[in-house]
Amino acid sequence: MTRIVELAGLALVFATGAFAQQADQPLLSGEKAFGDWKADRPGVRRLLKPQDMPKPDVAESASNGGGVTDRPEGARPKLPPGFSAELVASGIDSPRVVRVAPNGDLFVADSRANQVRVYRLAQGSAKPAETSIFAKGLTRPYGIAFYPPGDKPQWVYVANSNSVVRFPYREGDLEASAKPETIVAKVPASHHWTRDIAFSPDGKTLYLSVGSGSNIAEDMGAKPKGGVEAWAKSQPLGAAWGAEEGRADVLAFDPDGKNRKVVATGLRNCSGMTVQPATGALWCVVNERDELGDDVPFEYATAVKEGAFYGWPWYYIGDNEDPRHEGARPDLAGKVTLPDVLIQAHSAPLNIAFYDGGNFPADYGFPAEYRGDAFVTLHGSWNRNVRTGYKVVRLRFKDGKPTGEYDDFATGFVIADDALWGRPVGVAVAKDGALILTEDGNGTIWRITYGDGRS
Structure with missing residues (x-):
């Protein structure tokens, strides 16, 4: 109990002068853009470029995870001026x-x-009017999409961890009406x-992401059966083999699951x-x-280009060769696609949502400058020796194209070097323009609004 009280005190300290919020702050670039939880605050803007990345150091590898504690009383995400966060739900498993x-x-x-929950919020409120379990008995469900x-x-x-299933749906269903197909x-x-999923705007393509089975393909084997040259001729650019075959890919299917193809590799x-x-x-x-x-290598957000190879496991962020695979794939040099937005190493980006903002009520929608970001x-x-990440960032766009810059938007989840209460995971834009955020440190869901959009 004493520990929680101490952490609550720290949270209050960080909410005051030291974390005074600024709407816009000078752009940090190069090494100055490298930061940790102590330097994070809403409005801090960063820009990273491939040449900013230090050389790799295989010998130095920190282990600094864990430290999740109970959410201190009154703790909530720290946001830019004019924004507020209200709790939708807490005590959720994951x-x-x-x-x-x-x-x-x-x-x-x-x-x-192993379930999917549904929350129906009261109009203009963070308070759920109804809650339900839509489906249970799943296998580590993650991605969700409507078709x-x-x-x-x-x-x-x-998207389960090992499959993609679907349930019949009619508007307003709070529980699945049939078993999954x-x-x-x-x-x-x-x-x-x-496993995340998404549909193309015309509904003709189902996209599925499948992450790697390891850190750097330790169990893949040095060469595929028949040799690297033969493999490269018969597979998509940069495709992995052995235990990693079909992984670190973005795949595409027809909505019925047929006609599988590889969209991009090396992610x-x-x-x-x-x-x-x-x-x-x-x-x-x-x-x-x-x-x-x-600080190696940078994480990233990117538009996925069909046929592109993003480097894993042999290269990263362009033609930077992983020293643990040195000389293994010289044929891929110069063929690695650079991602669009680089994010500080080890931040662990998990989800992305665009703020379209076209028809939101004035009381809830974000300012116009957020539209398209x-x-x-x-x-x-x-x-990493000192924690980084544990926040929500805003990627800046201009005329539909990323500028490469990103701002701290929601911070305050870390309260000491060895303690944190929140780990952001899911993000989505509600029908009224509010931003919905999930975090799995304390199992909470938040509704973020601007101006008078508070319940």
Whole structure:
């Protein structure tokens, strides 16, 4: 109990002068953009470029995870001026991805409990008017998508760790009306198990992300059967083999699960996907590899280019060769696609949502300058001497294209070097313009509004 009181006191200290919020602060670039939880505050803006990345250090690898404690009384996300956060729900086992149904219901993957929850909020409020378990008996559910896209979906798709299933859906359903139908079976499920899904705007393509089975393909084997040259000729650019075959990929299917194809390779763990409303482009946020030092390599968010290879396991952030695979794939040098937005190493980006903002009520919608930007949740580091991540950042866009800059938006989840209460995971935009955030440190869901949008 004493420990919780001490942490609550620390939270109050950080909420005052030392963390005075500024709407806009000078852009931090190069090494100055490297930070940790003590330097995070809403409005801090960063820009990282490939040349800012230090050289890898295989010998130096920190282990600094854990430290989750009870949420101190009154603790909530720290936000820019004019924004407020209200608690929707707490005590959830493992709230991960959150997606918003066309009628406004919040569908939340409760992964450890193997179920999908539904929250129907009272109008303009964070208070749930109704809650329900939509489906149970799943296998570590994560991604959720409604099909067909638009106002009248007929199915709810759920990505288990080892499959994609769907349930019949009618507007307002709080419980599934039938057993799940398997659409994609035999998805490899070990190690990186978070499978996200999204549909193309025309509804013709189902996208599925499948993360790697390891950190750097330790068990893949040095060469595929028949040799690297033969493999490279018969497979997509940069495709892994052995235990990693079919992993670190973004895949595409017809909505019925047929006609599988590889969209892109070398994305170590694309743990969150969405479609950009302005362009229809598919976006991924990617957890890069560990054990190369505190600031190597950068994580990233990127529009997924068809046929692209993003480097894993042989390269990272362009033609930077992983020293643990030195000389293994010289044929891939110069063929690695650079991602669009670089994020500090070990931040662990898990989800992404674009703030479209076209028809939101004035009382709840964010300021106009947020329209077209994206929000990314950073789950937080374990492989760094001083913690980084544990926040929500805003990716800046101009005319539908990323500038490469990102701002701290929601911070305050870490309260001491060895203690934190929140780990952001899911993010979505509600029908009224509020931002919905899940975190799985204390199992909470938050509704973030601007101005008078408080209940």
